[in-house]
Amino acid sequence: MNGVLTGWLRGRLLAPVLAVSFSALLCGAALLVSGDAPWTALKVMVSQVGQGTTAVDILNSAAVYYLSGLAVALGFQMKLFNIGVEGQFRLAACVAAIAGGAWVLPPVLHTVVIILVAVLVGAGWAGIAALLKAYRGVSEVISTIMLNAISTGVIAYLIRPDTFGVLEGNNISTRPIERGGQFPGISLGDKGTVFGMVFVAAALGFGYWFMLGRTRFGFELKASGESPTAAAAGGVNARRMTVLALLLSGAVAGMVGLPELLGRDFAYTLNSPQGYGFTGIAIALLGRNNPVGIAAGSLLWAFLDKAALALDNIGVPREIAVIMQGVTVISVVIAYEIVRRYELSAQRRKVASEASISLGPADAPPSSGPPGPSSSSGPSSGPAGLAGNPSEAR
Amino acid sequence: MTTLNPAAGPAPATVPAGPPPKRRIPGWARGAGAAAAAVVVLVVTSALTGQHELTSSGTAQAALRLLLPILLAGLGGLWAERAGVINLGLEGMMILGTWGGAFAGLHWGPWAAVLGGVLFGVLGGLLHALATVTFGVNHIVSGVAITLLAAGLTKYLSTLIFQPTSHNPRQSAPLTGFDTYSVQPLGNWLGTVEDHHTPVLSDLAGLLRGVLTGFTPLVLLGLVLVPVSYWVLWRTRFGLRLRSCGENPYAAESLGVNVYRYKYAAMAVSGGLAGMGGVALVLNPGQLGYLEGQTGGRGYIGLAAMIFGNWRPGGLLAGSALFGYVDGLQLRAGGQAVHDLLYGASLLAIVVAIAWALRRRWLPSVLAAAAGIAAYAVYFFTDTVPREFATYAPQLVTLVVLAVAAQRLRPPDADGLEYRRGSE
Numbered sequence: 001m002n003g004v005l006t007g008w009l010r011g012r013l014l015a016p017v018l019a020v021s022f023s024a025l026l027c028g029a030a031l032l033v034s035g036d037a038p039w040t041a042l043k044v045m046v047s048q049v050g051q052g053t054t055a056v057d058i059l060n061s062a063a064v065y066y067l068s069g070l071a072v073a074l075g076f077q078m079k080l081f082n083i084g085v086e087g088q089f090r091l092a093a094c095v096a097a098i099a100g101g102a103w104v105l106p107p108v109l110h111t112v113v114i115i116l117v118a119v120l121v122g123a124g125w126a127g128i129a130a131l132l133k134a135y136r137g138v139s140e141v142i143s144t145i146m147l148n149a150i151s152t153g154v155i156a157y158l159i160r161p162d163t164f165g166v167l168e169g170n171n172i173s174t175r176p177i178e179r180g181g182q183f184p185g186i187s188l189g190d191k192g193t194v195f196g197m198v199f200v201a202a203a204l205g206f207g208y209w210f211m212l213g214r215t216r217f218g219f220e221l222k223a224s225g226e227s228p229t230a231a232a233a234g235g236v237n238a239r240r241m242t243v244l245a246l247l248l249s250g251a252v253a254g255m256v257g258l259p260e261l262l263g264r265d266f267a268y269t270l271n272s273p274q275g276y277g278f279t280g281i282a283i284a285l286l287g288r289n290n291p292v293g294i295a296a297g298s299l300l301w302a303f304l305d306k307a308a309l310a311l312d313n314i315g316v317p318r319e320i321a322v323i324m325q326g327v328t329v330i331s332v333v334i335a336y337e338i339v340r341r342y343e344l345s346a347q348r349r350k351v352a353s354e355a356s357i358s359l360g361p362a363d364a365p366p367s368s369g370p371p372g373p374s375s376s377s378g379p380s381s382g383p384a385g386l387a388g389n390p391s392e393a394r
Numbered sequence: 395m396t397t398l399n400p401a402a403g404p405a406p407a408t409v410p411a412g413p414p415p416k417r418r419i420p421g422w423a424r425g426a427g428a429a430a431a432a433v434v435v436l437v438v439t440s441a442l443t444g445q446h447e448l449t450s451s452g453t454a455q456a457a458l459r460l461l462l463p464i465l466l467a468g469l470g471g472l473w474a475e476r477a478g479v480i481n482l483g484l485e486g487m488m489i490l491g492t493w494g495g496a497f498a499g500l501h502w503g504p505w506a507a508v509l510g511g512v513l514f515g516v517l518g519g520l521l522h523a524l525a526t527v528t529f530g531v532n533h534i535v536s537g538v539a540i541t542l543l544a545a546g547l548t549k550y551l552s553t554l555i556f557q558p559t560s561h562n563p564r565q566s567a568p569l570t571g572f573d574t575y576s577v578q579p580l581g582n583w584l585g586t587v588e589d590h591h592t593p594v595l596s597d598l599a600g601l602l603r604g605v606l607t608g609f610t611p612l613v614l615l616g617l618v619l620v621p622v623s624y625w626v627l628w629r630t631r632f633g634l635r636l637r638s639c640g641e642n643p644y645a646a647e648s649l650g651v652n653v654y655r656y657k658y659a660a661m662a663v664s665g666g667l668a669g670m671g672g673v674a675l676v677l678n679p680g681q682l683g684y685l686e687g688q689t690g691g692r693g694y695i696g697l698a699a700m701i702f703g704n705w706r707p708g709g710l711l712a713g714s715a716l717f718g719y720v721d722g723l724q725l726r727a728g729g730q731a732v733h734d735l736l737y738g739a740s741l742l743a744i745v746v747a748i749a750w751a752l753r754r755r756w757l758p759s760v761l762a763a764a765a766g767i768a769a770y771a772v773y774f775f776t777d778t779v780p781r782e783f784a785t786y787a788p789q790l791v792t793l794v795v796l797a798v799a800a801q802r803l804r805p806p807d808a809d810g811l812e813y814r815r816g817s818e
Contacts (some may be wrong), residue, residue, distance in 0.1 A: 141534060146789040147793070156782035
C-alpha cells in the first residue's frame with residue numbers, strides 16, 4: 001500500500017517539485033551573479049504577502065490567470081493550441097464593456113447580460129479559428145495568432161471616440177458600467193476587496209473537472225485528443241469536437257477580462273491589461289490541465305507577480321520574477337517528460353521481467369519487445385498526460 | 395494571392411522588376427511573374443486612383459526596411475521546419491537578438507551588433523533544440539515557454555545593464571547604425587523621373603528608386619540569405635539530409651544520418667536567423683536602439699509568411715514583401731492609401747477569376763470574382779480604411795490566403811513530430 005502511495009505521489013509531485021526547485025536555484029544563481037543575496041530576496045517576497053492588499057491582489061489576479069489557464073487547457077484536452085485566448089479575452093472584455101455601458105438593466109440581469117456578451121464574443125472569435133480548422137484545415141496556431149493581432153485593431157477601432165469610446169483626459173475609454181452591472185466583491189477593509197468573479201472562476205474549475213471526468217462529452221473530448229482514429233472508430237465526430245472544443249475554450253477565454261472589468265475598472269480603456277492569454281498558456285502547462293494544478297500554477301504565478309514588487313525596495317530588479325516564471329515553465333515541461341520516460345522504461349522493465357519469468361529465460365524477449373511510445377500519439381509529451389501516468393504503456 | 399495561383403508553366407520571364415529583387419530560384423520564373431504582376435497591379439492602381447504613395451520611393455524604402463525582420467524570422471522558421479521542428483519560439487529568439495544586438499552594438503559598433511544578436515538567437519535556438527529534440531517536449535509548448543523566458547530575461551538584463559546609461563529600464567542608449575548606401579547616379583536620375591509624375595514611368599521609377607537607395611548592408615545580407623538558404627537546403631548534401639530529417643527521420647536514420655545532430659544544427663541556424671531579425675529592428679535607421687516590446691509579434695508574422703510561402707524561400711520572400719509593403723504603405727500614407735489598395739485588390743481578384751475561368755475551374759473563378767466585387771464595393775462605399783484596420787491588413791490577408799489555399803500548402807511530412815532514435 002505504502003509503495004503504491006509513494007509511487008502515486010512521485011508521479012504527481014516529483015516533476016513540479018523538481019522544476020520549481022531547479023528554477024529557484026537558477027534564479028538564486030542569477031541573483032548571486034548580479035551581487036544580491038537570494039535569501040534576503042525570498043524573505044522580502046514572502047513577507048510582502050502580509051503587507052497591505054498584497055494577499056488579496058494575489059488572489060484576484062490568480063482568478064484571472066485561472067480562467068485563462070482553464071481556457072487554454074480546454075483546447076489542450078483535444079491537442080488544440082488556442083494561442084488566441086489573448087485576443088478572445090481582450091475583444092470580449094471590450095465588447096462587454098461597451099454593451100454594459102450602453103444598456104441599463106435591473107441589477108442582477110445587467111451583470112448576467114454583460115457576462116453573456118463576453119462569453120459569446122469570446123466563443124465567436126474563437127469560432128473563426130474553429131471553422132477554419134474544421135472546414136479548411138488551417139492550423140489553429142497560426143489563425144489564432146493572426147486573430148490576436150486583428151483583435152487589437154478591432155478594439156482600437158471600437159473604442160475610438162467617434163465609434164463607442166469616450167475621451168477621458170488623455171485616455172480613451174468605453175462608457176463606464178453603472179453600479180447595477182458591476183459584480184459585487186467581498187470587502188476585507190484595508191486588506192482590499194476580493195472580486196466576486198473569484199468564486200465564478202472556482203465554480204468554473206469545478207465545472208471543468210465535472211465535464212471532463214464525469215460526462216460523456218468530456219470523455220469524447222479527451223478521447224479525440226488522445227487518439228483521433230480510435231475516437232472516430234468509436235463514433236465520435238472529430239470535426240464537431242474540434243469546433244466545440246475551440247468554442248468552449250473561447251467562451252471561457254471571454255470571461256478572463258471580467259474579474260477586473262466588473263470588480264475594479266468598470267470600463268475598457270486603451271491601457272487595460274494585456275498578456276493574460278499568454279500567461280494562461282504557461283499556467284495550463286504548469287497545471288498539467290488539471291483543475292487543481294492550474295489553480296496552484298496561477299497562485300504561484302500571481303505570487304511571483306505581486307510579491308516581486310517589494311524587490312525594488314532592496315535594489316533587486318523585480319524582473320527576476322519574470323525569469324523565474326519562464327524557467328519554471330520550461331523546467332516543468334522537461335521534468336514531466338523525464339519522469340514520464342523514466343516511468344515508461346520502469347514499466348517496460350517490469351513487463352519484460354514478468355514475461356521472462358512466465359516464458360522462461362530462453363524465450364525472454366529482447367529489450368525492444370514492448371512497443372515504444374507510439375508515433376500516432378504525436379506530441380505525446382505535450383499537455384495530454386492529464387493523470388501523469390503513462391497510459392500508452394501496455 | 396498571385397504567388398499561390400501563379401500562371402502555370404515555366405514561362406521564361408524577362409528581367410525581374412519587382413520591389414523584392416528576385417534571384418535565380420527554382421520556380422524563379424514563377425516568382426518573377428508574380429512580382430511583375432504585383433508591380434503591374436500597383437502601377438495600374440496608382441494611375442487609376444491618383445494615389446502616388448502606392449508606388450513612391452518612400453513607400454518602397456519603408457517596405458524594404460519593414461520586410462527585413464519578418465524575412466529573417468521567416469527564414470529562421472524555414473530552417474527549423476525543414477528539419478521537422480516547429481519553431482514558435484522565433485518571437486523569443488528575436489527578442490533575445492534585440493538585446494544581444496543592442497548590447498554588442500553599444501560597445502563595438504553595428505557589425506558586432508549583428509554578431510551579438512545572432513549569438514543570442516543561437517542560444518535560444520539551441521535551448522529549443524534541447525527541449526524538443528533531446529527531451530521530446532512538445533514543440534509548440536517549448537516555443538511558447540522560450541518566448542516567455544526571453545521576454546523575462548531581456549527585461550531583467552536591460553534593467554541591469556541598459557538602465558545606468560539610458561536612465562530607462564525599457565530601452566538602451568541610442569546605437570550607431572550602419573551607413574546607408576545608394577546606387578548613386580541611377581538613384582538621382584530615377585528621382586527626377588519619379589518627380590515628373592508621368593503615369594507608368596514615374597511609378598516604376600519610384601519603386602525602383604526606393605529599392606536602390608538608402609539601404610543598409612544588413613538589408614543586402616538579409617536578401618542574399620534567401621538564395622543562400624535555398625542553395626544550402628536544396629542543392630547541397632547537407633541540405634538534403636537536413637530536409638530528410640523533416641520529411642521522414644526514420645528513413646534518414648536508416649541511411650546513417652544522425653538526425654539529432656542535424657536538428658540541432660538546423661535549430662542553431664534558425665535561432666541565429668531569428669536573432670538577426672531582432673538586430674534588424676535594433677539597427678532600423680528610423681529608430682536605433684533596444685526598446686522593450688519592439689518585436690511586436692514579428693516572429694509570429696515571419697512564421698505566417700513562411701506558411702504563406704508554402705515552406706519555400708521564394709514564397710517566403712513574397713510573403714514578407716506583402717507584409718512589409720502593406721505595413722510601409724500604411725505608415726507612410728495611412729488609411730487613405732490602404733483604401734486605394736482595395737481597388738488594386740479587386741483588380742487582382744478579377745484577373746485571378748479570369749485566369750481560373752480560362753482553365754475551366756468555375757468554382758474558384760466565381761469565388762475570386764465575388765471577392766473582387768466585394769472589395770470593390772467596400773472601396774466604393776467607404777472613403778478610407780480606419781487606421782486601426784489598415785495596420786492589420788497583412789494579418790487579414792494571411793487569414794484569407796490560408797482559408798483559400800491551406801489545402802494546397804504542403805508542410806514537411808514529419809513537422810512537429812517527436813523523433814526518438816531507434817523507436818521505429
